[in-house]
Amino acid sequence: MDRTAYPPSISIGDGNVDCGNVTNSHNTVNVKNVIADENLEIMKWLSPLDPIGRHQDVRTDRLDGVGNWLLETNEFREWRSNEETADKAVLFCYGDPGVGKTYLR
Amino acid sequence: MIDDLCNGPRDEDIAIAMFYCDYRDQQEQTTTNIIGAILKQLVARSGVLEDVRGAFQKEKSEFGGRGLLLSDMVQMLKQVIAMSPRAFICIDALDECLPKHLLELLVSLKDILEGSPRTRIFFTGRPQIKGEIKRYFAARVVVPISPKTEDIKRYLERRLEMDIECDAMSDGLRADILRIFPQKIAGMYVTESAVFPPCLLY
Numbered sequence: 001m002d003r004t005a006y007p008p009s010i011s012i013g014d015g016n017v018d019c020g021n022v023t024n025s026h027n028t029v030n031v032k033n034v035i036a037d038e039n040l041e042i043m044k045w046l047s048p049l050d051p052i053g054r055h056q057d058v059r060t061d062r063l064d065g066v067g068n069w070l071l072e073t074n075e076f077r078e079w080r081s082n083e084e085t086a087d088k089a090v091l092f093c094y095g096d097p098g099v100g101k102t103y104l105r
Numbered sequence: 106m107i108d109d110l111c112n113g114p115r116d117e118d119i120a121i122a123m124f125y126c127d128y129r130d131q132q133e134q135t136t137t138n139i140i141g142a143i144l145k146q147l148v149a150r151s152g153v154l155e156d157v158r159g160a161f162q163k164e165k166s167e168f169g170g171r172g173l174l175l176s177d178m179v180q181m182l183k184q185v186i187a188m189s190p191r192a193f194i195c196i197d198a199l200d201e202c203l204p205k206h207l208l209e210l211l212v213s214l215k216d217i218l219e220g221s222p223r224t225r226i227f228f229t230g231r232p233q234i235k236g237e238i239k240r241y242f243a244a245r246v247v248v249p250i251s252p253k254t255e256d257i258k259r260y261l262e263r264r265l266e267m268d269i270e271c272d273a274m275s276d277g278l279r280a281d282i283l284r285i286f287p288q289k290i291a292g293m294y295v296t297e298s299a300v301f302p303p304c305l306l307y
Contacts, residue, residue: 047141
């Protein structure tokens with residue numbers, strides 16, 4: 001099979017490393033690619049939006065330590081806690097534009 | 106915050122999804138697309154992916170790739186959350202959502218929360234949307250955010266370190282910047298912190 005028929009995907013390396021039989025390895029890679037391609041298609045079908053990409057940008061821009069104070073508050077700790085209490089289910093941090101809400105750590 | 110949740114205790118199995126609302130993407134950030142974006146972050150880690158695949162293949166073969174309805178998405182999200190030990194959903198800048206999408210989104214999230222008491226939702230937004238949050242989430246924890254002097258100082262120090270025009274800087278000017286700017290900036294927001302005590306717990 002011609003492995004160039006499928007675009008490279010994140011699973012492409014898996015099949016090759018410990019596999020002595022080259023033909024077999026290519027088959028594995030192709031089957032994996034078909035599933036990986038369909039998974040990508042499903043993800044796009046669920047939503048065209050990419051919040052993870054945006055999160056990466058925010059992480060890169062954020063200065064380490066900024067916004068850490070929130071993690072020390074009782075409000076955050078109670079919200080984070082493991083209790084089955086619906087009265088702490090929502091935490092809303094509000095502030096004017098530019099105060100650093102997006103960059104809370 | 107999301108990174109802090111991710112870096113939590115290693116034995117804790119948690120599912121995290123996030124979303125950043127953006128006024129520049131308002132047209133594309135519909136409720137369905139937002140719920141879909143949350144769903145796709147959680148679906149990979151649960152057994153529900155196969156159900157989603159089934160729905161996808163059906164829509165593709167029978168209806169030429171038609172998308173799911175919001176109600177289907179919400180159902181799937183409920184199913185995914187029910188299978189996760191703990192789920193966290195973080196949504197930034199709610200106020201940047203179009204109003205009709207915002208209300209639909211809050212209703213959907215309320216619906217999801219009702220069946221799952223250990224799920225946690227984190228929102229950020231401008232003070233104007235406090236009313237909407239209050240309307241849909243009777244029980245909530247509210248924290249006002251204002252820039253902290255320490256944070257501003259840390260940020261300024263880093264910027265000064267990376268200053269490409271370092272010849273123009275002197276020790277005196279640096280000291281003045283680090284002294285005056287944090288005070289001025291924190292002062293811009295002091296009125297609000299005075300009106301709202303730092304810990305408002307309704």
